Amino acid sequence: MLELKNVHTSYGRIQALKGISIQVFPGEIVAMIGANGAGKSTTLMATSGVLPIDSGEIFYKGRAIHGTPPEKLPPMGLCQVPEGRRIFPRLTVDENLALGAFYRRDRTEIEADFETVYGLFPILKDRRRQHGGTLSGGEQQMLAIGRALMSRPQVLLLDEPSLGLAPLIVQKIFDIINDINTTRGTTILLVEQNANLALQTARRGYVLETGRIIMEDRADALMHNPEIRKAYLGE
Incomplete structure (x- = not known):
């Protein structure tokens, strides 16, 4: 469904990704874990076209997408929920969700998707006329995910969905x-600082360290790996 082959990218003279190769198969949740600065969010930004790559290849459903403008990817079924939510604070909940479907013309189905999102996140339906900036952090995260779902993604890139949220809200989000x-x-390709939660959720996982993949395996195998438990699971 999604494949990165030997992807390199940089911020100026600082090389951020040093040959990342990842495969995500249809219907999977794949987690990327690692310390801050390991390159997890950079990998998602490169995949979604927000950050140009220096070299390598990125494929979505077998089609090369590296170099594709980022606004062209959601209509193709590839959508990112960025770190920090990035909702539009001065727009209402309804308006934020509508922007997730801005390229679509199937009005009847768009209305059905509004109801689907509000079914997933009933609190947003109660807040639908409220400005996004007045929502709590958890509600903003729900709105960011809901906005992405309005594009009907086939592949969803999730960047730190638990960041800054209370444990009960985190569990609800997951x-x-x-x-x-x-x-x-x-x-779903999931970047999550909470490695334990990420590996509980995912089928497979990749471990990143300073822009490189140092390990990949089934999520349950990574959870029982002594090195991973010591480095990322607090043991």
């Missing part, structure tokens, strides 16, 4: 991530 994957069949 319950919904699992629901999106199982009921809608959406393939």
